Amino acid sequence: MDESLLAGRLDASLPYIKQQAVAVLADNYNSTEAAMEGIATELHKFYLTKYPEVDKSRQADIRTAIAEVQRIYRSTTFPEMKLDWKTHPNNIGHFYFTGCFRCHDGQHVSSDGRAVRKDCDICHSVLSQEEGAVRVISVEGVKFQHPVDLGDMTQVNCNDCHTGGAEP
Numbered sequence: 429m430d431e432s433l434l435a436g437r438l439d440a441s442l443p444y445i446k447q448q449a450v451a452v453l454a455d456n457y458n459s460t461e462a463a464m465e466g467i468a469t470e471l472h473k474f475y476l477t478k479y480p481e482v483d484k485s486r487q488a489d490i491r492t493a494i495a496e497v498q499r500i501y502r503s504t505t506f507p508e509m510k511l512d513w514k515t516h517p518n519n520i521g522h523f524y525f526t527g528c529f530r531c532h533d534g535q536h537v538s539s540d541g542r543a544v545r546k547d548c549d550i551c552h553s554v555l556s557q558e559e560g561a562v563r564v565i566s567v568e569g570v571k572f573q574h575p576v577d578l579g580d581m582t583q584v585n586c587n588d589c590h591t592g593g594a595e596p
Contacts (some may be wrong), residue, residue, distance in 0.1 A: 529585040
């Protein structure tokens with residue numbers, strides 16, 4: 429949500445857009461299709477009933493906000509798989525829990541035989557990272573570089589070394 433506001437994909441001047449977007453993202457939906465419909469209906473209804481002048485004068489901004497919140501939902505919530513950003517307690521850095529690597533492990537394959545890739549940028553944007561003494565920051569995201577050269581990163585998961593115990 430914050431990334432979308434910062435990048436201007438959500439117009440922060442829409443009244444209560446963050447509060448309402450978080451509310452519709454936190455709702456439970458049985459399917460992605462139901463979520464797309466629910467997000468559009470609830471956000472539109474909020475502006476229609478609480479801010480009718482905004483609803484009338486800023487239809488394009490509201491449609492853009494709805495599309496962005498739907499995009500956020502599609503990249504963070506997977507009702508058909510019973511997974512969302514609340515499913516697992518702590519996957520920050522994937523240090524202590526396998527997190528995404530439970531499925532993004534190269535072993536899970538689609539019906540046409542393609543493995544679920546392990547590329548972090550499928551789901552994430554690394555917004556800043558230190559490279560030597562320089563801190564690189566980008567709203568578009570930067571390519572993750574491990575601070576220590578580990579060779580072929582496709583062969584390891586973060587939690588292979590970062591186990592929650594003493595440093596590797």
